[in-house]
Amino acid sequence: MELVLNKKPKNPIIIEGFPGFGFVGAIATQFLIEHLDAKPIGFIYSNEITPLVTIHKNNLMQPLSIYYDHKNNIVIVHALTPVNGLEWKIANVVEKLYKDLKAKELICLEGVNALTESNESKAYFQSTVASSQKKLEKLGLKSLGEGVILGVTGAVLLKKLPVSCIFAEAHMNLPDSKAAAKIIQVLDSYLGLKVDYKPLLKRAEEMESKIKGMISKTREVQDIKAKKELDYFG
16 A cells, blocks of 8 residues: 655645545545645555546546645545455555654544434544643533444554544444534534535535445446456356
8 A cells, every 4th residue: 555645745734534434534524625625635555445436527536535725734535435454554554644744633534323313413522632632622522432433543543643533423324414514513613614504514415425426336346346256267
């Protein structure tokens, strides 16, 4: 697995979001990229990733891409494809990115299983940085307390990096746009991004539809690949 960068911002905030529970991280980072008009500055390459390329505004989009918002000095790590089985390798690349750029903060966005039947998603945090913990508590957030964190975010936490995680309750193991919107709301207050909330849920729902389409296409590719392998060996 290789980190490829054509630009190296100094001391940025790094935000990562992967298709974990409810695909919350992937939806939230996609929204951030479009809202902040972040530009691609690199990608994570691996021949173990499903070879899936999308086209957006006549540009090829990498399955694991890295964007940069110059105005806020934010680097966004975004995934359009599931990364099951590659979590540790990707966490290693995230660690390298953090160290190479001498980032001042690493923020992970993730969904967690909802503890209540409420239609409103609740947000929590987990931080290994004392100053970030105090700031998140001042926003009225509570620490996760109890829960299971899987995927890339889980691997990053186990690597004991200075990291802050923002979680939102997701009510299904399908793209959950409401949970993603809750994370964006918290992140906006935390970083002062001045997000326009009026179109937020509508845009989040559009992202949900887009992610669903990507998941469907990925599964189709994987099914076709598996069928070809069976035909070859059959």
